[in-house]
Amino acid sequence: RKEVEQDPGPFNVPEGATVAFNCTYSNSASQSFFWYRQDCRKEPKLLMSVYSSGNEDGRFTAQLNRASQYISLLIRDSKLSDSATYHCVVNGDYKLSFGAGTTVTVRA
């Protein structure tokens, strides 16, 4: 079983739409949770950390459910520049465990 499972998508949405996707993780001892964004053939970049209370950063909202071992990301008012692959990432110590990524394409 993979440590982090994600729906690969792709999610094709029009500009201005709301898109949401999630992941599950298998290691209940995981301590830190993140969403990383990766553009085609580039390095992953930290989008946001995810906290148990849920947190928001502009148009992005992340939720964590430790009991269900489930993490979600919601993007409101999608922009063309949001087109990317979004990786769910968990960290138990120092090793980041990446999901395979969810591809989002925002069309004009």
Place this chain on the structure above:
Amino acid sequence: NAGVMQNPRHLVRRRGQEARLRCSPMKGHSHVYWYRQLPEEGLKFMVYLQKENIIDESGMPKERFSAEFPKEGPSILRIQQVVRGDSAAYFCASSLSGGAADTQYFGPGTRLTVL
């Protein structure tokens, strides 16, 4: 402030040759991590190093792969006798400390192609 630097960005090797990938961490960072990404997959942890020490190499294949982070100079990931299956993107990350909550910053990666 320079970020994490990796070179070369692209590397082509024939089967059986050696590949050397270099990583210079962000200024002030002494913790370095190497990850490998195959097409359509997430990054997979390979090795974690601090200056002159390998802390965890549990993700590294037992044969042909080695890593170092000398006192002076960049971290090196070395792959001997490369095979086609080694073709991948290799990303290096660095952090200020080694804690679970510490942000890892990634370099642009080295794309290795084995012919």
